[in-house]
Amino acid sequence: MRNLTYHKAINSFTKYLIAERGYSESTVNHYKHDLSVFGRYLEKEFDCNLEELNVTNINRFEVSEFLSDIILVKDNSPEARNRKLYSLRSFFEYLKKRNIIKNNPTDSIEASKSELKSEPIYLNEKNMEKYLEAIKNYNSKYCSRDLAINKLFLYSGLRISELVNLNLDDINYEDQSIKFFGKGNKERYVPLHQEALTAIKDYLPDRNKITPKNQDARQALFLSNQRRRISVRTIQKMVKKYAKKAGVRNASKITPHKLRHTFASLLYQKTKDLRVLQDLLGHSDISTTQIYTHTDKEQRKSAIDEMPDM
Structure with a gap:
């Protein structure tokens, strides 16, 4: 060689x-x-x-x-x-x-x-609640940070690359939104659900106790235990850990991208508005968004039960 x-x-x-x-x-x-x-x-x-x-x-x-x-x-x-x-x-x-x-x-x-x-893997509402409870009950000093990260996935549908690159000044508390550059360097505007906004506000006092390691970390919203901008790998490991703690089915397959699927699937179930979903997810092609028009097993059973007796 x-x-x-x-x-x-x-x-x-x-x-x-x-x-x-x-x-x-x-x-x-x-x-x-x-x-x-x-x-x-x-x-x-x-x-x-x-x-x-x-x-x-x-x-x-x-x-x-x-x-x-x-x-x-x-x-x-x-x-x-x-x-x-x-x-x-x-x-x-x-x-x-x-x-x-x-x-x-x-x-x-x-x-x-x-x-x-195939249909995307995602958490239903019951498992979503169990997942968030697992974070709260884990009794970690990073609880407020981890809760804010996961609520941003579940209530905003961010890509993991977008989340790790969020800076403190990307959050508009008055407008209750975040604005940043996403995939393809396209500017993205995402309204913040009250759950996500509250989680970020609860995390900030803990964030402000940390002395950032470098200039990039000083700007970053989320910091690691190394006092640097949190990494993709750290978040991937975190998500699997909490999925297992929550006893979620197929926990080993739950990733940050599956949490994005959860946001998209639940939002489509509530609104049936594909265009709004496309915009919120930052998809350039609506055909990519159409995978979320699936129905879950409960919806299918309910639909069958609505059939008239003969």
Whole structure:
């Protein structure tokens, strides 16, 4: 196996795509983009230095986590996730054929099935109450913070990437709303439910007792126990912990994105207004929002019971 840094490996792969495979500039740029996104993920989530990172040290776990977060954190479609998987698979297969790495870390990773073929997982109102009670009863010094975070998911439908990037001055208490830049750098305006607003206000005295670690943390709404802006990974672990504490069915499958599904599903059940839901979720395409027009089992049973006796 030869020593090759991540950046140098990308340069070598790019030359191969152009000179040997004869790919167009557009296709090569797609590969480079996907590999750059993966590189930034390694820097942010695994604290890697890409100028020094040897490609032989990239393993299946890191690739798998990246591809999971593409959907769970970045809110990408399964198709986008699959394209990135294909780019990474081609990249590592090239390195394997060149005897730079021994094994392709993507070999056992499967492509995603389209999410439009199944209903989204979400908490019903009863489980939502149990989930929030579990946070209150956990007796943690971070209770007010965790409650505010989860109520923002459940009452505002924020993406996890949007929530971790919230700053103190994004909250408009007079207008009872939040305004920030969401996916695609689009400005988003979200009215705050009283439950979420109250939870934020209850958290602020605890937030103000913390001395932020750096300038970014001074602006951040939510801080970690390291006195930095809270991370995506910390929130993901938190959500699973409280789902298990609450005894929620399929607790291992409950993620921040599933809490966003909960907000969307319950709001649609109450309003039946797809356009409002599209706007609140920040979807550019209403077809993405249409997965929430499903009905739950109780609604189906009720509908059947309404059928007349013959």
